[in-house]
Amino acid sequence: MTPMSATCTHSSLCLDTDEYASRFGYIRPTEQKRSSAEQLQSGGSSKSKTKTKTNSAVSPSTFPGPLLLPGDDLSTDPKYPAQSLRQWYRDKDRNPVTPERNVVYVAAPPKIDHSVKFMGAWVSPAIPKNPKGVPTDNLTPPATPDIVEYLTAYYHGMKVKTLSQSFTFTSWDAGPTKKSTKATEKFPKYVGLAISTECIRIRTRPSHDGSFHRQINLNDLLDGAIEALPDDAYALLLLVDHDIYEDEDDDFACGRAYGGSRVAVVSSARYHPKLDSRADVDVYHAWPASHCKEYIEHTRDTDSEPPKKRTKTQKSNNPSTSTLLFPSEDESPTTDALKAHKTISPYRADIKPYMGLWLGRVCKTAAHELGHCFGMDHCVYYACAMQGTASLAEDARQPPYLCPVDLAKMLNATGADAIDRYKAIQTYCSKHAGHVQLFAAFHAWIAGKLKELASEATPAT
Secondary structure: OOOOOOOOOOOEEEOOOOHHHHOOOOOOOOHHHHHHHOOOOOOOOOOOOOOOOOOOOOOOOOOOOOOOOOOOHHHHOOOOOOOOHHHHHHOOOOOOOOOOOOEEEEEOOOEEOHHHHHHHHHOOOOOOOOHHHOOOOOOOOOOHHHHHHHHHHHOOOOEEEEOOOOEEEEEOOOOOOOOOOHHHHHOOOEEEEEEOOEEEEEEEEOOOOOOOOOEEEHHHHHHHHHHHOOOOEEEEEEEEOOOEEOOOOOOOEOEEEEHHHOEEEEEOHHHOHHHOOOOOOOHHHOOOHHHEHHHHHHHHHOOOOOOOOOOOOOOOOOHHHOEEEOOOOOOOHHHHHHHHHHOOOOOOOOOHHHHHHHHHHHHHHHHHHHHHHOOOOOOOOOOOOOOOOOOHHHHHHOOOOOOHHHHHHHHHHHOOOHHHHHHHHHHHHHOOOOOOHHHHHHHHHHHHHHHHHHHHOOOOO
16 A cells, blocks of 8 residues: 655544445444443443443544454454443453452563574564665564553553563474474474473464564464463463464464463564564554544555445434544544654654554553453454454554443453553553654543543542
């Protein structure tokens, strides 16, 4: 897709799904259904364990509708079932947080021992030149402590710890044989993942699209995570620096969770900024600028395969709020986020913005995959951190916040207070807001949301 100009002013924002989205067959749940989905009882009482109400009137300028662009997850699966708070709460496969299992563990990327030292070269993208001369060759993957700190704020109310036990990639084969060649020794079919006294076989293969020299199998990694799950763990997230794949038909994956088994894996590989142009990632229109009307129309116009079937269209429930001019005299969390987004250039001569860009992407996906461990399904109600993702371009367009429905689920699970949680995330974002668009925008969005909550608050009686 031909990228838009970096000088786009984002003069008009789309806040709701429109006629084009309904051509895919997606019909957004009505405002009444969305409101009902936040409640545990159909009568309106949420019976929340938390001190802060989450089911007040929802403004589209705070929580816009989902974007449906060509190739997006909801565009290809428009009938994906919604999961309300009630359905989540009653799900027999969901694991409740208990006093015995109340810790979220994060495992650092596996080390590489001398027997498979060639795996170190698999971590770097197999691209000879930097696009546009940006300084991305010397980037290192996001640090585990930074991700743990983000998840501690995001899952406020839960204990989030780095797993003390380490994972190590090692050789699976006994050693070279007479039939071995330098190629098979450097690119073996299997490697081992050593965990304490266990060693799990991990399949490898060449990258289908050539972005990396080699990939490792996601399902095998998840099996390893299950083996390492501590007794007091609510969930375990395994971070991986290598490119991963799920099955033979799969090009790559960025993360996956076995929610019922309480484990997840997230790879940082495909989020490397060096791969942005190859993946059609438009950083100038990453969230919140992804709601830019001009960008949405441009993306649809350049689609080579527009929707062929036209279904009955759906009009916005409130046409006057389906678009928003920007800049706007009326402040809102979304416009506040966009202002912050525009103040920071994602491409600069120094390395710091790229490191922050990479960190933000991994943090967002780590929070998403852990959401599945908390029993949350993909969201179809709003633009939301729990939406399904079909591409890296779509991934960048999605917000880091939870919509009202999924926030209600998280607060019910963790027992946290919504305002305290927002403030914890805001504190984290403030450390990176000076050079990272995502964290600057999220910080501003939270500030706007906290203003809304303050104005909605009523004196205790």
